Amino acid sequence: MNIPSVLSRSLVFHVSIFAVIAAVGFALAQDAAKQEDPLPPGSTQVMQSEELAQALKGERKPVVLYVGPKSIYAQAHVPGAENIGPVARPEGMEKLRARAASLAKDSPVVIYCGCCAWDHCPNVRPAYAELKKAGFTNVRVLYLESSFGTNWKDKGLPVATGE
Amino acid sequence: MNRRPAIRNLLIALTALCLVLGIYLVAHRRGQHNSVRSSRDGLRNVPNLSFTDLNGNSIHTADYRNKVVLINFWAAWCVPCADEVPQFVGLQKKYQGQGLQVIGFSVDDDAQELQSFYRKYQMNYPVVASDIKLADAFGGVLGLPTTFVIGRDSRIHTKHNGATDFSVLEREVVALLAAQN
Numbered sequence: 001m002n003i004p005s006v007l008s009r010s011l012v013f014h015v016s017i018f019a020v021i022a023a024v025g026f027a028l029a030q031d032a033a034k035q036e037d038p039l040p041p042g043s044t045q046v047m048q049s050e051e052l053a054q055a056l057k058g059e060r061k062p063v064v065l066y067v068g069p070k071s072i073y074a075q076a077h078v079p080g081a082e083n084i085g086p087v088a089r090p091e092g093m094e095k096l097r098a099r100a101a102s103l104a105k106d107s108p109v110v111i112y113c114g115c116c117a118w119d120h121c122p123n124v125r126p127a128y129a130e131l132k133k134a135g136f137t138n139v140r141v142l143y144l145e146s147s148f149g150t151n152w153k154d155k156g157l158p159v160a161t162g163e
Numbered sequence: 164m165n166r167r168p169a170i171r172n173l174l175i176a177l178t179a180l181c182l183v184l185g186i187y188l189v190a191h192r193r194g195q196h197n198s199v200r201s202s203r204d205g206l207r208n209v210p211n212l213s214f215t216d217l218n219g220n221s222i223h224t225a226d227y228r229n230k231v232v233l234i235n236f237w238a239a240w241c242v243p244c245a246d247e248v249p250q251f252v253g254l255q256k257k258y259q260g261q262g263l264q265v266i267g268f269s270v271d272d273d274a275q276e277l278q279s280f281y282r283k284y285q286m287n288y289p290v291v292a293s294d295i296k297l298a299d300a301f302g303g304v305l306g307l308p309t310t311f312v313i314g315r316d317s318r319i320h321t322k323h324n325g326a327t328d329f330s331v332l333e334r335e336v337v338a339l340l341a342a343q344n
Contacts, residue, residue, distance in 0.1 A: 055333045069238070069271035072293045075303050086271070088240060117325060120242040146325050147306020 006013040047140045068113035076159040088122035109139045114148025195225040210300040216289035229341045232313040239280040243326040268293035314339045
């Protein structure tokens with residue numbers, strides 16, 4: 001019996017098994033993470049930039065709440081958007097709750113941030129969850145894949161400036 | 164000796180490894196989205212600015228003439244920004260002797276959180292609490308992270324919107340360091 005050959009075959013076999021298990025595990029973990037996202041791009045609760053720009057020209061404009069950092073709002077924001085501030089911070093969340101208390105639960109509300117890439121935004125998901133928990137029935141989130149600059153301003157959509 | 168089973172097993176192992184690598188790369192790309200967008204349009208000069216960093220040092224952009232400068236707008240609360248910091252620390256360490264200077268402009272960070280982040284990541288370059296005037300001076304920063312690459316000629320050569328591909332960034336830095344003013 002050639003011992004090195006047997007060892008080599010055994011090693012190759014185990015590496016193969018490990019690699020397959022790792023691949024399957026990784027794929028399942030990715031899918032699970034995707035399913036847990038309450039705001040998957042393309043879902044009804046997510047709104048595209050052009051759709052919001054169109055809605056803002058209509059009769060019944062949605063209430064637009066900006067939940068990101070103030071410096072971006074001051075440089076450029078969706079016209080008519082109210083600056084709530086980053087809801088990842090307690091003071092921002094309090095401000096959102098206070099504003100929500102003055103709105104009818106069936107008001108059309110659009111939340112947006114665009115501080116950074118959609119997958120990593122620390123603000124839109126907590127803001128959406130809070131409004132849903134408060135009983136809002138018509139709340140959507142503006143989908144800004146990369147940032148407000150790239151996915152709104154650079155598209156030539158209207159902006160307002162100032163605090 | 165019959166080598167066929169060994170070759171077959173090796174092929175299985177290689178296929179499995181390629182599968183793992185493929186899945187990882189696809190997932191990684193999907194998570195990053197438009198991670199790197201660079202633009203070279205409108206090369207313009209760095210504005211003349213003065214500011215104070217976290218350690219109380221006065222900084223003037225004019226002091227960096229003849230250096231290659233990376234201006235990184237970031238925030239400690241921004242996950243992709245925080246992920247980049249160790250790589251900026253690495254670039255600063257690797258190329259400072261050749262004339263590279265990284266400067267971090269922190270956006271809307273809580274002062275204490277910023278100090279704590281700065282210490283935790285042992286940031287080896289100046290960090291400045293940014294404001295709207297600073298962002299405006301660079302033509303506006305409407306998303307994080309955003310990185311400007313400035314040559315020895317004090318001109319902005321590239322702007323990276325979103326998470327940076329550091330292999331691209333490093334190539335740019337090396338090319339600009341090699342260029343004479």
